[in-house]
Amino acid sequence: xxxxxxxxxxxxxxxxxxxxxxxxxxxxxxxxxxxxxxxxxxxxxxxxxxxxxxxxxxxxxxxxxxxxxxxxxxxxxxxxxxxxxxxxxxxxxxxxxxxxxxxxxxxxxxxxxxxxxxxxxxxxxxxxxxxxxxxxxxxxxxxxxxxxxxxxxxxxxxxxxxxxxxxxxxxxxxxxxxxxxxxxxxxxxxxxxxxxxxxxxxxxxxxxxxxxxxxxxxxxxxxxxxxxxxxxxxxxxxxxxxxxxxxxxxxxxxxxxxxxxxxxxxxxxxxxxxxxxxxxxxxxxxxxxxxxxxxxxxxxxxxxxxxxxxxxxxxxxxxxxxxxxxxxxxxxxxxxxxxxxxxxxxxxxxxxxxxxxxxxxxxxxxxxxxxxxxxxxxxxxxxxxxxxxxxxxxxxxxxxxxxxxxxxxxxxxxxxxxxxxxxxxxx
Amino acid sequence: xxxxxxxxxxxxxxxxxxxxxxxxxxxxxxxxxxxxxxxxxxxxxxxxxxxxxxxxxxxxxxxxxxxxxxxxxxxxxxxxxxxxxxxxxxxxxxxxxxxxxxxxxxxxxxxxxxxxxxxxxxxxxxxxxxxxxxxxxxxxxxxxxxxxxxxxxxxxxxxxxxxxxxxxxxxxxxxxxxxxxxxxxxxxxxxxxxxxxxxxxxxxxxxxxxxxxxxxxxxxxxxxxxxxxxxxxxxxxxxxxxxxxxxxxxxxxxxxxxxxxxxxxxxxxxxxxxxxxxxxxxxxxxxxxxxxxxxxxxxxxxxxxxxxxxxxxxxxxxxxxxxxx
Numbered sequence: 240x241x242x243x244x245x246x247x248x249x250x251x252x253x254x255x256x257x258x259x260x261x262x263x264x265x266x267x268x269x270x271x272x273x274x275x276x277x278x279x280x281x282x283x284x285x286x287x288x289x290x291x292x293x294x295x296x297x298x299x300x301x302x303x304x305x306x307x308x309x310x311x312x313x314x315x316x317x318x319x320x321x322x323x324x325x326x327x328x329x330x331x332x333x334x335x336x337x338x339x340x341x342x343x344x345x346x347x348x349x350x351x352x353x354x355x356x357x358x359x360x361x362x363x364x365x366x367x368x369x370x371x372x373x374x375x376x377x378x379x380x381x382x383x384x385x386x387x388x389x390x391x392x393x394x395x396x397x398x399x400x401x402x403x404x405x406x407x408x409x410x411x412x413x414x415x416x417x418x419x420x421x422x423x424x425x426x427x428x429x430x431x432x433x434x435x436x437x438x439x440x441x442x443x444x445x446x447x448x449x450x451x452x453x454x455x456x457x458x459x460x461x462x463x464x465x466x467x468x469x470x471x472x473x474x475x476x477x478x479x480x481x482x483x484x485x486x487x488x489x490x491x492x493x494x495x496x497x498x499x500x501x502x503x504x505x506x507x508x509x510x511x512x513x514x515x516x517x518x519x520x521x522x523x524x525x526x527x528x529x530x531x532x533x534x535x536x537x538x539x540x541x542x543x544x545x546x547x548x549x550x551x552x553x554x555x556x557x558x559x560x561x562x563x564x565x566x567x568x569x570x571x572x573x574x575x576x577x578x579x580x581x582x583x584x585x586x587x588x589x590x591x592x593x594x595x596x597x598x599x600x601x602x603x604x605x606x607x608x609x610x611x612x613x614x615x616x617x618x619x620x621x622x623x624x625x626x627x628x629x630x631x632x633x634x635x636x637x638x639x640x641x642x643x644x645x646x647x648x649x650x651x652x653x654x655x656x657x658x659x660x661x662x663x664x665x666x
Numbered sequence: 667x668x669x670x671x672x673x674x675x676x677x678x679x680x681x682x683x684x685x686x687x688x689x690x691x692x693x694x695x696x697x698x699x700x701x702x703x704x705x706x707x708x709x710x711x712x713x714x715x716x717x718x719x720x721x722x723x724x725x726x727x728x729x730x731x732x733x734x735x736x737x738x739x740x741x742x743x744x745x746x747x748x749x750x751x752x753x754x755x756x757x758x759x760x761x762x763x764x765x766x767x768x769x770x771x772x773x774x775x776x777x778x779x780x781x782x783x784x785x786x787x788x789x790x791x792x793x794x795x796x797x798x799x800x801x802x803x804x805x806x807x808x809x810x811x812x813x814x815x816x817x818x819x820x821x822x823x824x825x826x827x828x829x830x831x832x833x834x835x836x837x838x839x840x841x842x843x844x845x846x847x848x849x850x851x852x853x854x855x856x857x858x859x860x861x862x863x864x865x866x867x868x869x870x871x872x873x874x875x876x877x878x879x880x881x882x883x884x885x886x887x888x889x890x891x892x893x894x895x896x897x898x899x900x901x902x903x904x905x906x907x908x909x910x911x912x913x914x915x916x917x918x919x920x921x922x923x924x925x926x927x928x929x930x931x932x933x934x935x936x937x938x939x940x941x942x943x944x945x946x947x948x949x950x951x952x953x954x955x956x957x958x959x960x961x962x963x964x965x966x967x968x969x970x971x972x973x974x975x976x977x978x979x980x981x982x983x984x985x986x987x988x989x990x991x
Contacts, residue, residue, distance in 0.1 A: 436886030440691070442791040442819030442854060445882060503669045510672040511799075512792030556770055556800070558790035560817065578669075641670060 240283055240658060241265040243276075247288025247619060251295065252592030253608035262293055264615040267658035272609060284660070286653055288619050294591050295607045296328025296359075296616035296654065298598040300418075300496050301472065302547035302569055304361070305636075306349065308337025313549035313636040315352055318569065321635035322359040323662035325570035326618035326651040327545075329599075329606055330359055331418075334366040335393035341366035341377045343385035350386045357661040360616070362388040362602060364418055367406050373397035376409055383415060388602050389470065391418035394519050394564075396454065398424055404461050411467040416603065418470045421458055421479060422520060426450035431560045433523045437506040443560065446521050451479040459486045462493060470601055471495040473546060475520035477530030484539050494601055497531050498546035499575040500566055500641075504528070508641060514555045514562030515641040518546075535593060536585045542598040543579075545572040549637020567637035573618070574626045574647035581648060587622075615658040624650035676798050686798050686811040687984050689820040691861040698865055702830050705983035709976060711748060721986050722751035725782040729755045731814070732769070732788040737950060738814055738824075741974070742785045745981035751783075769793060770800050777801065783810045783985065791817030791854075810988040812981075818854050823984060824949050825858030827977040829866060831969055832904055834976065835945050839863070843870040845898050845940075846889075848908030848930060848957055849879045851919075855949045856908055857887070864888045874898035875930065878919040895930050899939045907932055907948040910957045923956045932958045937967065945969045 242264040249260040249272065256272075263271035263280050271277035302322065305313035322330060332349075334340035340349070346363050353361035365387030369375040372395075379390055390410055397403040410417050427450040432438040434445025455471065459482065462469035474480055474495045483495050500518060505528045509516045516522055534540040548565025555562050572594060580590035599607030606616060625646045630638045654662035677686040677693070684697055711717055727746040729739050739755060746753045758772060769788070776784070786794045794813040801807050815821040829839075836842055844863055850856045850873050863871045864887070873884060874892045885891055892898030899905065910926065920926050937946065946958075946968045954960050962968060 434882050436883035439881035439883040440857070440887060442817050442857060444818075447882070507668070508670045508672070510670070511676055512795045514796075553768070556768070556796070558769065558788065558793040558796050558817075560790045560792075645669065 241281060242655065242658060242660070243282035243285045244288050244293055244617065244619060245285055247291045247293035249293045249609065250587055250591055251609040252588050253596040255588065256609070257588050262609070262617065264655070264658045267615055269609060269611050269613055269615050272611065286619065288652070290623065291619050291621050291652055292587070293617060293619050295595040295609055296618045296656065297326045297572060297594045298602065298607050299327045299330040299547065299569065299572060300542055300544035300598045300601060301498070302327070302330040302332055302545055303335070303549065304332050305549060306336065306352070307345070312551050312554070317634065317636040318547070318549065319353070319358040321569040321633070323357060323654045323656070324634045324651060326573050326620055326654050327569055328359050328616035328618065328654060328656045329362070329604070331362045331364050331388060331602060333364050333393040334391060335371065335395070339366050339371050340364070341369050343378065343381045346382055346385040346387055356659040357656065359656060362386065362604070364389050364391045366390070367392050367410070367417060368397060368402065371395040373399060373402055376406055379410060379415055380413055383413065388604065389416040389418045391472065392420065394420055394422070396420070396422060396424040400457060400461070403457070404465065407461050407465040407467040411465045414468070416468040416470055418472050419458055420472045421451050421455040421474070423450045423454045426453065430521070431517065432509060433506040433521045435506060435524055437509060441509065441512065448476045448478050448523065451476050451520065452482060455479050455482050459491055459493065463491050469493045473498055473520055474531070474540065475501055475523050476527045480530055480534045480539060494541040496542045496544050496598070496601070497535065497540050498544055499568060499572055500546070501528060501531050502535065502543065502579045503575060504641065509559070512559040513641055514557060514559050515566060515639055517559055517562050517564055518566060519564045532579060532583055535579070536583050536589070542601055543576060543593050544598065545569050547635070549635050550639040552638070555639050566640045567633060567635045569635055570633055571628065571640065571642065571647070573620060573651065574649045577622065577649040578647055615655055617653070617655040618651060619653040620649050620651045622649050626650045676795060684987060685807065686794070687822050687988065688794050688798060688811065688813045689861065690822045690825045690858045690865070691820070693865065695865050695867070698826070698829065698862060701826055701980065701983050701987065702833055704987055705830055705976070705979040708982040709979035712975065712978065717748055718750055719748065720750045722746065722749035722989055725751045725989060726780060727751045727753050727783045727785060727985070728776050728781045729753065729785045730758060730776070730787070731756065732758045732793070733815070734759065735787055735815070738787065741977050742814060742981055745978050745985060748978070749982055749985055751985070769796065773797050773800060774804070777806045777809055781809055783812065783988065785812045785814045786816070787814040788816050791819035793817070812984060812988070815854055818852050818857070820858050821854040822858050823977070823981050824855050825862040826984070827973060827980040828859055828906065828947060829862050830976045830980050831947060831973050834972070835969060836903060839866040839868050842868050842903045843872070843901060844868055844904040844906065845872040845874055845902045846906045846908065847874040847895065847898070847932065849910050849914060850875050850884060850908065851879045851881050852911065852914070853908050859906060860887050860889055872898050872902065876920070895936060896939055899936055902940045903944055905932065905937065905940055905944055905946045907946065907958050909949060909951065910953055927956055931956065932962050934959070934961050934965070937962055947973055950974065
């Protein structure tokens with residue numbers, strides 16, 4: 240099978256390429272870039288990319304597929320359709336499924352189920368502790384062989400610092416990265432919104448920024464002790480970001496990400512108790528949001544993810560404090576990143592790096608770039624077309640987003656996974 | 667820049683008229699004043715031999731109490747009955763909710779019983795907003811909602827009856843200094859009082875509490891924060907005490923009721939720092955010896971029982987206005 244993507248503007252952040260060029264794909268791999276047709280290449284399919292940007296398929300560091308265990312919220316099929324429609328060709332899924340991804344058999348089953356040509360590549364994040372309970376280490380070496388790219392706790396904390404130290408040390412033994420959220424459970428648990436004027440006004444229990452900074456101090460100290468490769472997930476505050484920047488300057492191997500929602504929303508957007516604005520970590524103050532926007536531009540934040548969390552309507556049609564946490568995001572990752580780039584005047588090359596080559600580096604996979612010989616995971620999108628965020632337009636089973644009704648820049652035209660046309664937005 | 671446009675205040679219709687009473691926040695001054703003005707003649711109804719007017723005859727008022735309350739529910743019931751409405755009381759925490767029915771399912775069922783008004787109390791902040799939005803989305807927005815207390819967020823009729831009481835004794839809001847004392851953190855009453863006081867033009871609203879009982883960012887609501895009660899009471903015209911719930915002693919917020927009383931209990935000594943004609947208010951039920959000493963609660967400056975009486979008139983006014991009567 241061979242495909243010729245013609246007439247597009249090719250942006251490959253990894254190589255710094257931004258030029259008009261064609262792309263040639265054969266046997267699922269990239270075989271040529273530029274104007275000259277590779278020798279012996281014969282296109283079975285030609286895709287018109289005129290007016291479009293051709294870039295590596297998006298790589299999402301956190302997307303919940305809800306399988307196994309929560310199929311009433313979403314299924315692999317529905318969420319893989321959402322990924323393809325969003326231009327996402329590779330994603331990591333957190334271990335907070337039911338059962339938890341803490342056994343090699345479960346991981347193998349998930350990756351096996353996900354092995355369909357039109358499905359994005361799935362990289363499970365293995366549980367760092369059994370049941371995410373923070374007590375006993377999982378069989379990390381076995382889980383790694385089964386396909387886990389990293390180990391984490393999803394949104395659960397390891398309360399016992401002795402266990403955390405051992406977990407990091409054990410992961411460091413094998414060179415496995417740990418992906419952890421920085422949130423002190425004692426300060427965060429009773430809370431439901433950022434601790435500030437909005438929470439005070441709405442009578443919502445606050446989660447102080449100290450919940451993030453205290454946990455972060457612990458993680459950074461132990462990362463220094465153990466030498467583990469630490470990736471901090473979903474940073475939410477200016478103060479937290481400052482600590483990571485300082486730690487990196489001090490030589491600690493730490494990276495971090497945030498989710499697209501935190502680039503655009505803040506606690507003010509809770510409005511009149513909008514349950515869709517209930518996220519974890521909570522939407523913080525405007526100055527935090529602005530710091531995250533700048534941090535992503537400067538590279539202090541390494542990557543941005545969707546933190547895709549489909550929730551069914553029943554889970555959201557509840558009072559704010561009782562509503563399930565999370566927002567759908569796979570199909571909003573590209574438009575919201577483009578919107579951020581436009582508003583911040585960040586070059587497309589940089590913006591796309593944050594959702595392709597940069598997360599690929601964190602994931603430790605040879606992907607997110609348009610090198611000859613690599614799997615042809617490609618996103619072709621029209622930057623001038625709009626994406627209307629409506630229930631109908633979202634392929635994800637989760638229609639839960641505070642952004643319903645908005646018009647965002649950028650619409651995916653084609654998504655190719657291993658050279659296979661997984662999404663065709665022209666039909 | 668902001669991405670989202672926050673919708674219109676859901677308690678006002680497109681003409682700016684009150685369709686639900688969900689919070690005192692965001693209500694224009696003239697709406698607040700109109701409620702107080704409307705309440706005045708209803709206060710007189712209570713003095714008559716026949717304490718009834720026919721304004722809500724044929725209307726059904728459902729008291730939906732998802733959280734226990736005897737006092738507030740009773741005052742709403744009396745108010746509705748004095749307006750000649752049919753009143754149906756539902757204590758939902760002992761019925762549907764324990765069978766797993768969702769809040770909105772319960773609401774839909776009661777709406778199908780041709781309700782005209784829901785009086786809602788719920789433990790979660792914002793629950794009445796959810797119901798209001800749901801009724802609007804399902805074309806049932808002819809049903810009016812009165813928030814009878816949601817979580818820590820609001821208790822607007824309490825806030826309004828407090829304003830009625832202050833106006834009754836002090837007339838002009840724009841010359842007053844008002845202190846709110848106690849557990850502001852957990853208090854929906856305090857939030858409703860603060861918004862009403864600032865909207866009605868009270869130039870100085872103080873909150874007095876230990877730091878553990880104040881939400882961070884409270885000053886953004888337009889109040890001055892005092893941790894020292896004596897300092898905070900100096901020269902005030904109105905002292906509004908808040909109830910301190912016993913369960914607050916169990917956590918790490920306060921060491922003991924005794925120590926709380928010593929620092930933040932209202933005694934005759936401390937009250938002497940306020941203006942000589944200062945009034946003392948309390949939303950009830952009182953914890954004597956915890957937040958207030960009996961000499962003050964039963965003293966000449968206390969207006970705690972008149973608050974209860976005015977509360978019925980204010981609730982009648984709100985119901986009558988919502989029903990368009």
